[in-house]
Amino acid sequence: AAGVIQSPRHLIKEKRETATLKCYPIPRHDTVYWYQQGPGQDPQFLISFYEKMQSDKGSIPDRFSAQQFSDYHSELNMSSLELGDSALYFCASSLAVRGGGETQYFGPGTRLLVL
Amino acid sequence: AQTVTQSQPEMSVQEAETVTLSCTYDTSENNYYLFWYKQPPSRQMILVIRQEAYKQQNATENRFSVNFQKAAKSFSLKISDSQLGDTAMYFCAFIRIYNQGGKLIFGQGTELSVKP
Numbered sequence: 564a565a566g567v568i569q570s571p572r573h574l575i576k577e578k579r580e581t582a583t584l585k586c587y588p589i590p591r592h593d594t595v596y597w598y599q600q601g602p603g604q605d606p607q608f609l610i611s612f613y614e615k616m617q618s619d620k621g622s623i624p625d626r627f628s629a630q631q632f633s634d635y636h637s638e639l640n641m642s643s644l645e646l647g648d649s650a651l652y653f654c655a656s657s658l659a660v661r662g663g664g665e666t667q668y669f670g671p672g673t674r675l676l677v678l
Numbered sequence: 679a680q681t682v683t684q685s686q687p688e689m690s691v692q693e694a695e696t697v698t699l700s701c702t703y704d705t706s707e708n709n710y711y712l713f714w715y716k717q718p719p720s721r722q723m724i725l726v727i728r729q730e731a732y733k734q735q736n737a738t739e740n741r742f743s744v745n746f747q748k749a750a751k752s753f754s755l756k757i758s759d760s761q762l763g764d765t766a767m768y769f770c771a772f773i774r775i776y777n778q779g780g781k782l783i784f785g786q787g788t789e790l791s792v793k794p
Contacts, residue, residue, distance in 0.1 A: 594779050605769055606723070608781035618779025651721055664711045664730075664775035667782060669723035 565590055567656050567670030575676045576644050584639040584673045588656030594618065595637040596667055597629060598653040606653060612637060613659055641675075649677045680705040682772050684785035691760045692793055698745075699755045699788045701770030709775040712746065712753045713782070718766040726768070729753065760792045 568587040576582050588595050594613045598606035608621035612631035623629075626644075631637045641648060651674050655667040681704045691697035703712070714726040729737045729746050736744050741758045757764055770785040 596779070596781070598782075605784035605787055606782070608783075611779035611781065613777075613779040618777065619781050621781055653723060655723075659778040662709075662775050663777045663780045664709075664773050665778070666711075666713070666725060666728055668725065669715075671720075671722050674721075 567654055567668055569652075569654050569670040569673050571673060572671065573674050573676075575678065577678055578644060578646065580644050580677075582641045582644060582675060584641070584652055584654075584675075586637045586639070586654030586656075586670060588635050588637075588654075589658075589668055592656035592658050592668075593635060594657045594659050594665070595631055595635070596655040596657075597623075597637070597639050598655065598669075600651040600653060600672075602650075609639070644677045646677050649675055651675075680707070680710075680772050680774060680783050682770055682783055682785035684768075684770055684788050686788045687786070688789045688791070690791040690793055691757075693760055693762060695760055696756060696758045697760055697790065699757075699768050699770075699790065701753045701755070701785055703751050703753065703770070703772050703785075705751070705772065705774070707774050711773050711775065712744075713771040713773070714742070714744070714755045715769045715771060715784075716764075716766040717769065717787075718763075723769075727755065757790075762792050762794060764790065765792045766790060 596611040597609040600606040609623040657665040771782045
């Protein structure tokens with residue numbers, strides 16, 4: 564079965580640079596989520612989109628922005644990168660159900676290293 | 679605010695034996711779902727099992743089952759006939775049911791080692 568696709572899988576950037584992470588949800592899924600997992604930590608929710616509209620927002624820095632496109636793929640744009648942004652970034656997708664709470668399926672993650 | 683607590687940072691079990699991972703959560707909500715995800719060394723997040731809070735019957739998926747105690751806000755995972763491939767970090771997660779695109783709230787994780 565098709566899974567969530569994330570690109571790139573690994574990314575190395577310098578401080579103050581910009582990075583763009585891409586996420587392609589499971590076919591027919593209409594909701595995408597972004598999570599950040601620091602070393603030795605649990606995943607922290609950043610932001611989600613349902614039908615191309617922002618659905619929920621977590622502790623996402625103002626330096627980060629994201630959107631969901633008409634084909635349901637999503638991009639997370641990160642500017643003015645800091646050392647503390649080094650982490651594993653997960654995208655997850657789901658098929659919306661009435662009332663919410665749908666199961667989220669995770670991609671393999673993008674490992675970002677900021678030097 | 680909702681919180682999820684996993685009080686066992688590390689656990690180990692012998693191959694073919696049974697192990698139970700603990701999870702407690704705090705919420706004032708009545709409608710929610712609970713999940714267990716595993717994260718093996720590859721760092722992929724893999725869904726293990728899901729429990730709807732409105733269901734009294736405990737969820738099972740092959741060797742994996744849960745003990746869901748809603749009043750006690752407890753959601754433990756039992757792994758039977760442990761296999762070497764079960765070695766992973768296990769995260770308990772909570773989601774409030776209120777709209778599409780809701781966030782998962784994770785516990786701190788339990789690192790499980792299955793020993794041959």
